[in-house]
Amino acid sequence: MLYRIWTIFIARTKEFYRDRSALGWNIIFPLLIIIGFSVVFRSESSPVLKVGVVKPLNNEITIISNKQFNEFLKLKYIDFIEFSSKEKAVDSLQKFKIDMLVDPEHNTYFINDSSPNGYIAEQLLKGAGTTTTFFSKHSFKGRGIRYVEWLFPGILGMNAMFNSLYGVGYVLVMYRKNGILKRFSVAPVRPFEFLTAQILSRMFVMLATTIVVYIGTVLLYGFQCKGSLFTLFVVFALGGFCMISLGLLIACRSDSQEFADGLINIITWPMMFLSEVWFSLEGARPWVQKVSQLLPLTPIVESARMVMNEGATLFDIRYQLLYLIVVSAIFLLSGSLLFRWQRK
C-alpha cells in the first residue's frame, strides 16, 4: 500500500515541477504581489488625502497672507497637487481624483458633497492653526509593523489556498475528465491510496513553494518572524491540509473543469476579501466578521500573523489550529465518501 502511495506521489510531484508555468506561477505570483504592494505602500508618510491647489495666473504660488491656509499647507500626510487650470481641477474633483480643491487667489475651496474624504479635508482646513485642545497627548515610541509585514502572512495564506484548491481540486477534475482516474481505477489502487498520494504531493509542493516565497521575501525586505519558524510551519501545514481537503471535496464528483473553476472562484473570492488578506475587518459589520470567522482561510491568516508579527506560540493559536483540524476532517470525510473515479 505504501509503495503504491509513494509511486503515485512521485508521479504527481514530477508532473507538477516539470510544468514550468505552474511552478513559476506558484512562486513568482505571491512575490510579485508582495513587491507590488510594498511599492504602492512603501512610504510611511503615504498621503491620506489629496488636495488640489489652483496655481495663480502669474505662474508662482503667492505667499498667501491667510494664516489658516498656510497652516493647512504644513499638515502632514496630505498630498498638495498644483493645477494650472481651475476647470481641470474641478473636473478632477468631480471624478474623485482629488478630495478637495483650494483656490488661494480667491480664498475659496471646493469639495464634493458625496466624498467622505472631502468632508475630512474641509474640517482640517477649517481647524488648521487652531491650538486649543481639551485632550492631552500621549504617544507610543518604538517601531510598529510595516504594511508589508502585515500583508505578508495574508499573501502566504492566500497562496496556500490557491495552490491547494487549484492543485488538487482542478487537477482531479481534469484527471476525471481525461480518463486518467478511470485508468487508475482499473489498477489495484484504492481511492484512499490515490487520494492520500495526491494530498501528500500537494502538501509537499505547497510547503516547498511557501518556504521559497518566505525566504525570497525575507531576503527582499529583511524582516524576521517573531515567533518560531516551526510554529509557522505547523500553521501552513495544517492550513494547507485544510485547503487541500476542501479541494478534494470540490473535485469529488465533477468532470467539468468550467464548473470546478467557477466553484473554486466562488469559494476563494469571498475568502480573499473576508479573511483579512488585504485589509482588516476591524469596524466591519458584525455579521461580516462572523462570516469571516467561519472561513477556513481566516484562522490560517490570523494565526500566521500572530506568529510572524506578535511571536505567538502554538498554545496561543490553539483555537485556530483546532478549528482547522475539525474543518479539514469534515472536508476530507465528505470528499472521500462522495469521491467518484469516473465521469457520469
Add this chain to the structure above:
Amino acid sequence: MDYILEVKNLYKYYPGVKAVDDVSFAIPRGICFGLLGPNGAGKTTTIEVIEGIQKPDNGTILYKGKPRDQHFKQEVGIQLQHTELQQYLTVKEILLTFRNLYARRASLDELVSLCYLEEILDRDNRKISGGQKQRLLLAIALANDPELLFLDEPTTGLDPQARRHVWDIVQSIKKKGKTIILTTHYMEEAQTLCDIVAIMDRGKIIAMDSPINLLNEHCRGVTITLPSTVDENILRQMNCEWYTVNHTIEIHTEQPHDCLRLLIDNNVDITGMVVRSQNLEDLFLKLTGTQLRA
C-alpha cells in the same frame, strides 16, 4: 472445459436503453475472444462491466470459476478505449508508475521490447504518435504480466501500419498463452486475431463461433458490388439478398454465375463491378440489415 471467464445472462441498462441485454459467453484459457459490432452495440459496456468499471444490473461473472474478488485487478490487464496519461512524464516513467502498482510485475525490458518502445522510452508521453501511445497503453495493460487481457478497440483511429504493429503485439501475446478479450468494429481485425468471435448488435450477441465456422455457416457465397444505378426490378428477379450500402448495391449470392448472366442479359453496365468472397462484415449485414461500421 477450463474457462478463465464465464459471463451468464448479463444485463446493463441506461435510461431508455438496454446497453447489454442477456449476454452470455464462456472463454477458454489461451484464446483471443472478440466482441465484434458497430459503435453503440454494447461491446464496451459489456467489457467494462466485466472489468468492474460498471456494475451490472443482473447476471453472473465468474473469473476462474469464482466471482471476482480483490485478486481480479491484480491478475488482469486492461486497456481502456480512451485514456489520457499524466502529463510531463516520460514513457518509461508512465510505464514504471503503473507497473509499480502491482504485486506481480512483468520485466520492464520485455515490455519495452514486446511493444516496440525502445526508441521513445525517454520521450514525454505527450509527444508520441497515436500508434506509439496505443503501444504504450498496451504495455501498461501488460505491466503485471496478466493472465487475462482486455483490449477495448485497441486499433481504432490508427493508420494501417500502426494497426499492423498492434496486431503483431497481440499475436505475440497470444503465443505466450495469454487469454485476450478484444472489442473491435474492424472485421479484418477480428478475422486476423480472434479464435472466437461474438457478434453484438443492440446489446445482444447475435452470432458466436470461430470466424471460419461463422463464414462457413452463414456466408458461403460471394458478394457482388455494383453502382447503385441498377434497376430494382432486375434485382428483384434474382433469387438472392441485396442491400444498398454507401451508394452501391451489394448482392449476396451462392450462384454468382446466374446473377451475372441476369445482369448481362438485362444490359446492366458492370463497369466497376467487384466480386469477392464474403467476410464477417457481410455476415453482420446479413444478420442485422445494417453495416458493421455504421
